[in-house]
Amino acid sequence: MIKIGLLGCGNVGHIIARYAEDIRIVAALDRIPERAQELAALCHARPYTNFDAFMREDFDIAVEAASVGAVRLYGEAILRAGKDLVVLSVGALADEEFQERLVETARRANRRIRVPSGAIIGLDNLKIGRISPLRTLLLRTTKPPESLGISSAERKEVFKGMAHDCIKQYPKNINVAVALGLAAGKDADVELLADPDVDRNIHEIFAEGEFGDIYIRVRNVPSPDNPATSYMAALSILTLLKNLENPLVVGT
Ligand SMILES: NC(=O)c1ccc[n+]([C@@H]2O[C@H](COP(=O)([O-])OP(=O)(O)OC[C@H]3O[C@@H](n4cnc5c(N)ncnc54)[C@H](O)[C@@H]3O)[C@@H](O)[C@H]2O)c1
Structure with missing residues (x-):
């Protein structure tokens, strides 16, 4: 079973926690302690507000559903620590210099940065x-x-x-x-x-x-808790994670 560390315990994080099957969320990080605690309780994970402590947990993939700022702050450290990274706040990669640095870090660490389809198709x-x-x-x-x-x-x-x-x-x-x-x-x-x-x-x-x-x-359909975010975006992360180990790869 894939073990993930969830970075961001907001709207998308909650949907992932609620519907995660065949995926184990071992750690949940949010800068707001109550959010980390609430989400962690939902899926039997450990809550964190401190990034270094979060990273000491044993997981294979960090799933970012936090903010563009969080990707910039933590992306490289996650890859350097030998974990793959799923980036939902893909706007962070609009900065070409940052994007190149992140990709180079992934290449050196032999890790992958995965961008889910998010709120769109195609x-x-x-x-x-x-x-x-x-x-x-x-x-x-x-x-x-x-x-x-x-x-x-x-x-x-x-x-x-x-x-x-x-x-x-x-x-x-x-x-x-x-x-x-x-x-x-x-x-x-x-x-x-x-x-x-x-x-x-x-x-x-x-x-x-x-x-x-x-x-x-x-x-x-906008998510009820955060109208800026679409429900489909959260589902697309679940889809990506569910299919990581599937030998039949469709539509890549
Ligand atoms: N690619 C897409 O199609 C797509 C679609 C929907 C949402 N998104 C993005 O995904 C992200 C999550 O969306 P959401 O609706 O769950 O947002 P949200 O605001 O409901 O939740 C984000 C959570 O992350 C936490 N957070 C933010 N920055 C942090 C940091 N630096 N360190 C620790 N915690 C941090 C916040 O406290 C909050 O609890 C947003 O950036 C959103 O723009 C992308």
Whole structure:
């Protein structure tokens, strides 16, 4: 059974703890002690607020469901300690210098950094963009204003530009744009809209290249405890972990 250390005991962390089958969560870290304790009690793990103590636990993979800041703070140390890393706050990798450092650390330690599909679909075959470059890669994300931490009585565009700039302004909301770019090898264009009339987090992906064109629309149910996060994102981590040791590998 895979043993994991969970970094981040918020909304996604709770879903992982509640539905973890064939996975043992041995340690749970959060900077808020009550959150670590509550989640640890849910899944018979040990709670931590101190990173060094967390790392002394015996687990194979650290699963980050915390923040872009947490990836920057702890990512390299996790890999250097010989543990694989699952990164949900993939926006951290928009900083190319940091990304290169993290990947180099993984290479030297012979470890893997895994990015789950998160709140979208299609990262698998967008990797064709690394063989036959895409001409277009656009993410149009529409969320209820409260998901973006604003109030607005009407539909409005809050950002238009490149993913690596958008993630600086919306680090909790646009991780998927960075994931798209990592898969396709091209920084995605982003249009971010706030719409008081939608009750889902909607991601529309437009891609075009020599192969033809793609349009994907994902309409995610926001998690009740954190409307910025989609339930699908938590499920995608569980899927990744469940399939790590499956000899039949589909859709990579
Ligand atoms: N890639 C995707 O598609 C995708 C989808 C959804 C969420 N996310 C990202 O996943 C992360 C988790 O989402 P969530 O909804 O569970 O968030 P959340 O705010 O509900 O929970 C995050 C938890 O991590 C803790 N935390 C944050 N930084 C920390 C640090 N440096 N050290 C220790 N603890 C820390 C917080 O105290 C909190 O309890 C967020 O960064 C979110 O943006 C990515």
